[in-house]
Amino acid sequence: MDSTHQTDPAHQVPEGVDEKTVRALGALSKALETTERARGHLYGFHQLTGTADFELGDAVRLLREAGHEELADRVDRDIVGRNVIPGRWTFQIIEEYNATYYQPFAALERKIVDEVGGGRDHLLEARLKAIRRTPGHPDHGATPSS
Helix, strand or coil, X not given: CCHHHCCCHHHCCXXXXXXXXXXXXXXXXXXXXXXXXXXXXXXXXXXXXXHHHHHHHHHHHHHHHCCCHHHHHHHHHHCCCCCCECCEXXXXXXXXXXXXXXXXXXXXXXXXXXXXXXXXXXXXXXXXXXXXXCCCCCCCCCCCCC
């Protein structure tokens, strides 16, 4: 890369790290980012399911007020507070996902970045930024202005 397309010091590829390794670290980072998005959807599922359960409580109350005691009892007994999968509420699914998949993945990604990337995150993205910037343009700086 020529001097007009330099990366900021925090994102320069360490000495001895080849292009294939930079690309591999980029792929690993992208996979973790995708997992972060999946995890976010899991939290969305958790919150939406919890909200629905509280809304069911309102429906039970309204059914009772409308004189539909038997139907209210059925909703209250059969659906309110129900497990979403056998033995599990959504918070338990999240806890197990985090412990079984997310945390081991994040820890291994960090270990690999530390070992082969000198602890520097986003080397591939930083290289892409350097290549795609317009040298000298005030909105294309390598780092924020001080």
